[in-house]
Amino acid sequence: MITTAIFPSRYVQGSNAIKLLGEELSRLGRKALVIIDPVIFGQFQPLIEEFTAGKVEVYLQGFGGECCDGEIDKHISTATSYQVDLIVGVGGGKTIDTAKATAHQLKLPVAIVPTIASTDAPCSALSVIYTPEGLWERYLVLPRNPDLVLVDTSIIAQAPVRFLVSGMGDALATWFEAEDCQIKRAKNMTGRMGPITAFSLAHLCYETLLEYGVHAKTACEQNVVTPALERVVEANTLLSGLGFESGGLAAAHAIHNGFTMLAETKKFWHGEKVAFGVLTMLILTDRPSAVIDRVFSFCEAVGLPTTLADLGLEGVSRDRLFLAAQQACSAGETIYNEPCEITPESVLAALCTADAEGKRRRQL
Numbered sequence: 001m002i003t004t005a006i007f008p009s010r011y012v013q014g015s016n017a018i019k020l021l022g023e024e025l026s027r028l029g030r031k032a033l034v035i036i037d038p039v040i041f042g043q044f045q046p047l048i049e050e051f052t053a054g055k056v057e058v059y060l061q062g063f064g065g066e067c068c069d070g071e072i073d074k075h076i077s078t079a080t081s082y083q084v085d086l087i088v089g090v091g092g093g094k095t096i097d098t099a100k101a102t103a104h105q106l107k108l109p110v111a112i113v114p115t116i117a118s119t120d121a122p123c124s125a126l127s128v129i130y131t132p133e134g135l136w137e138r139y140l141v142l143p144r145n146p147d148l149v150l151v152d153t154s155i156i157a158q159a160p161v162r163f164l165v166s167g168m169g170d171a172l173a174t175w176f177e178a179e180d181c182q183i184k185r186a187k188n189m190t191g192r193m194g195p196i197t198a199f200s201l202a203h204l205c206y207e208t209l210l211e212y213g214v215h216a217k218t219a220c221e222q223n224v225v226t227p228a229l230e231r232v233v234e235a236n237t238l239l240s241g242l243g244f245e246s247g248g249l250a251a252a253h254a255i256h257n258g259f260t261m262l263a264e265t266k267k268f269w270h271g272e273k274v275a276f277g278v279l280t281m282l283i284l285t286d287r288p289s290a291v292i293d294r295v296f297s298f299c300e301a302v303g304l305p306t307t308l309a310d311l312g313l314e315g316v317s318r319d320r321l322f323l324a325a326q327q328a329c330s331a332g333e334t335i336y337n338e339p340c341e342i343t344p345e346s347v348l349a350a351l352c353t354a355d356a357e358g359k360r361r362r363q364l
């Protein structure tokens with residue numbers, strides 16, 4: 001059997017790692033287009049200018065808010081007119097995915113500087129493309145992973161804690177989705193089966209969250225970096241990225257994609273929707289109740305959604321929920337990597353049951 005795993009070329013993490021930006025970027029190019037999330041543009045412009053000075057020439061451009069084709073075209077056009085030889089993405093998952101897609105179109109190297117540990121987008125060879133209105137559109141699978149991922153944990157610790165928790169929700173899916181792909185011998189994001197390395201990393205991701213998740217959240221609430229925070233940032237960013245890409249995706253992410261059909265969930269972050277996708281998946285795939293209890297307890301302890309109301313879907317009708325279930329079961333979705341029968345009806349049943357279980361536990 002041929003297995004395949006893919007990795008970013010270089011991963012740098014630590015408190016004040018941003019000071020290494022110029023040195024690290026100068027390995028990749030001389031002139032960079034730096035795409036920055038608009039919310040943090042003012043905060044990061046001076047940092048980027050200071051820590052690249054004398055090493056790399058930089059042009060800064062704001063990200064427009066959605067990773068869609070029009071937005072990618074905007075950055076391609078700027079990069080072309082400035083004749084840059086490197087693309088840098090600074091921000092959350094959407095800015096990062098836009099930077100990766102832009103670099104891919106231009107066949108340039110890409111460096112990623114996540115400013116929140118909210119998803120496992122930084123390390124992957126994938127951009128998730130949406131419509132300008134924010135509906136999930138397609139996965140753009142890229143031929144290579146980022147050339148550099150540089151994570152400054154002090155920056156992550158300064159950001160609102162909800163992003164770190166959301167990243168834990170995304171990372172929580174990694175082991176369960178990879179495990180099901182391993183059982184089913186399903187394809188990972190490369191279209192081949194993952195090696196044991198990927199499944200081990202995915203499992204380490206899960207163990208790290210369970211062991212250090214609560215303490216990492218506490219540190220982030222104090223805006224400080226501790227060893228637990230360092231571990232969870234690495235789990236959210238590197239372990240989860242390697243684990244999902246080379247292990248494979250399954251139901252939790254398909255259910256997330258289904259939720260994007262329901263406008264009420266738009267104000268919730270990717271990892272928050274994925275976390276409820278995990279709870280649903282555990283019921284859908286008939287996991288032992290001890291596992292279900294452990295994952296519910298973890299979500300409750302760190303503050304991830306455990307009911308539909310937590311995702312803005314209080315009182316949602318079964319008919320509307322069925323729309324999300326149908327979307328989760330679209331042709332080609334990763335939900336078919338599950339080693340069990342999948343229908344929109346079975347997904348709806350699992351969604352309703354996960355919600356009821358979340359409510360039941362609150363009444364104990």
Ligand SMILES: NC(=O)c1ccc[n+]([C@@H]2O[C@H](COP(=O)([O-])OP(=O)(O)OC[C@H]3O[C@@H](n4cnc5c(N)ncnc54)[C@H](O)[C@@H]3O)[C@@H](O)[C@H]2O)c1
Pocket residue numbers: 037038039040067091092093094095097115116118119120121122124125126127128155158159160166170269270271
């Ligand atoms: N490509 C992949 O492998 C992959 C994996 C997982 C998720 N994704 C994608 O990532 C996206 C979700 O990413 P996200 O949840 O990071 O959303 P996002 O990029 O929209 O960022 C969330 C919010 O955080 C703000 N922000 C960023 N840095 C900040 C900081 N330091 N302080 C305060 N606010 C800050 C942004 O302005 C934004 O409002 C989705 O599009 C999802 O599909 C991609």
Ligand SMILES: [Zn+2]
Pocket residue numbers: 119120170253270274
């Ligand atoms: Zn995800």
